[in-house]
Amino acid sequence: MSIEQLQIRGFRSVRDLTLPLQQLNVVSGPNGCGKSNLYKAVRLLHEAACGQLALALAEEGGIQKAMWAGGLRQGDRRHDAKRLSLAVQMDDMDYQLEVGFPEPLATSLFNLDPLVKEEHLWMSGHQRRPSACIMQRKNQTAFLHNIDGERIAYPAVLHPEESLFGQLGEPHRYPELSQLRERLRQWRFYHEFAVWPGSPIRAPQIGVRAPVLAHDGSNLAAAWATIVERGHHELLFEVVGEAFPDSEFHVDVQNGRFQMLMSRKGILRPLESAEFSDGTLRFLCLVVALLSPRPPQFMALNEPENSLHEDLLPALARLIAEASQFSQLWITSHSPKLATLIRQHTALNHIELEQIEGETRVVGEAWV
Structure with a gap:
């Protein structure tokens, strides 16, 4: 399906494009070429449903x-x-x-x-x-x-x-x-996680089992705890340990409210999610989204490498390759390195875009 x-x-910017897709699809190109327009067009089908x-x-x-x-x-x-x-x-x-x-x-x-x-x-x-x-x-x-x-x-x-x-x-x-x-309706789209100061993701939230990460990541702690409780945590801890080798993450529960905490070598107290960097929170959201215990048939990520240091890209590439075994993926990316890293784990369909006279085109296609 x-x-x-x-x-x-x-x-x-899309006049007329026909795109054959495979199990894992990476859409790349320079700024302003129309990558986000393709992402939004696919999402319109979901919104219509x-x-x-x-x-x-x-x-x-x-x-x-x-x-x-x-x-x-x-x-x-x-x-x-x-x-x-x-x-x-x-x-x-x-x-x-x-x-x-x-x-x-x-x-x-x-x-x-x-x-x-x-x-x-x-x-x-x-x-x-x-x-x-x-x-x-x-x-x-x-x-x-x-x-x-x-x-x-x-x-x-x-x-x-x-x-x-x-x-x-x-x-x-x-x-x-x-x-x-x-x-x-069951397609999932992740475009912008709510990592700004004062957002729900940075404050304790009442936790309910969450096999699916919310589109803005607001239920991150509950979704993390759900993965751990359901026994799917080996790869979760392995990937996060690879990305943050001197840190450990866990969920703290106080009066039914869930919050992510980080214990870091050299720091004498756990850091609360309000103290996490934007990139750390974004990466944790991507991990939980891609390791969902209830994988969708189709998932789209728009520029997942944003705010991430390049040292995190190998772990992200491994995650994407792993998730593609269970969901068809659409990845919009500015990073040629990310596509190269993903190829080290699995095959992908790389769609490179350009814009000619205001029109989004696939690189190498005939243009009239």
């Missing part, structure tokens, strides 16, 4: 700011110039979402909301034949195949600003659609 291919059209498409695009400044701003190029259709298209092909399903500008309405204040133009879901996604299409949406009307294999009209008017995934009622009646929705 891994992703075999991604297609992104009309999103920010969670019913948060409009909110995610609002964070980009609204649909108008998220759209490709360049002109038409050779081979472009005018139909595509005003649409953002995201497609994901897996071994068993092929999904495509097309979003456009809303109709200007004098009575509405929400003119930055997106307008979902089309959605399609095909089975056995290598060929988009009409007979393989089990969901077809155009504007606010959709036709789906139900549990009996019958093609029926969806019995509700859809909200124009959200994917059908975010509005699907009675999911048991549409098993394939429900299965894909849950698959997309």
Whole structure:
């Protein structure tokens, strides 16, 4: 059920890119080439499945700011110039979402909301034949195949600003659609950990078992303790010991509140998480995210090497290689060294990007 291919059209600096993916994918390139735009485009598929498409695009400044701003190029259709298209092909399903500008309405204040133009879901996604299409949406009307294999009209008017995934009622009646929705919802994305002074990660937090690290790392102590309690701590301690050879980390619990502590050679008292460096906290978050007792099918890390000293990169590379045995990984990175270190442990798909006349391209691809 891994992703075999991604297609992104009309999103920010991405005019039209088709990317074959493997189990471990590293996306690199200079500043401003569009690495983060690819990461955000993939995350939009996740947000659409969670019913948060409009909110995610609002964070980009609204649909108008998220759209490709360049002109038409050779081979472009005018139909595509005003649409953002995201497609994901897996071994068993092929999904495509097309979003456009809303109709200007004098009575509405929400003119930055997106307008979902089309959605399609095909089975056995290598060929988009009409007979393989089990969901077809155009504007606010959709036709789906139900549990009996019958093609029926969806019995509700859809909200124009959200994917059908975010509005699907009675999911048991549409098993394939429900299965894909849950698959997309379970993707994980780690972009920015909350390491600033006064953030939750630096203060004691009420602890509950946490097999999944929160997207901002706020439940770090509980997630660390969960790994240790479930008996998956050998590699955890080994990697952290390699990264910080003179230090030991553990979780302190006071009145049900969990906090990370660090004991360091030469220092007479344990250091609390509020005293950790940003890089130390970020590295601990990456360790816990990548060693999750409940690994996702797909995980994306955006520039994991940020704030890390280069001495920590070998341990990070080993972690990434280890995690790729259980999850398909998307790693956006500025560091050529990180990709080289990962290759010492496992094979990877290295996607190198450049920007030509404002357009994000894969290095070496033909350009017109």
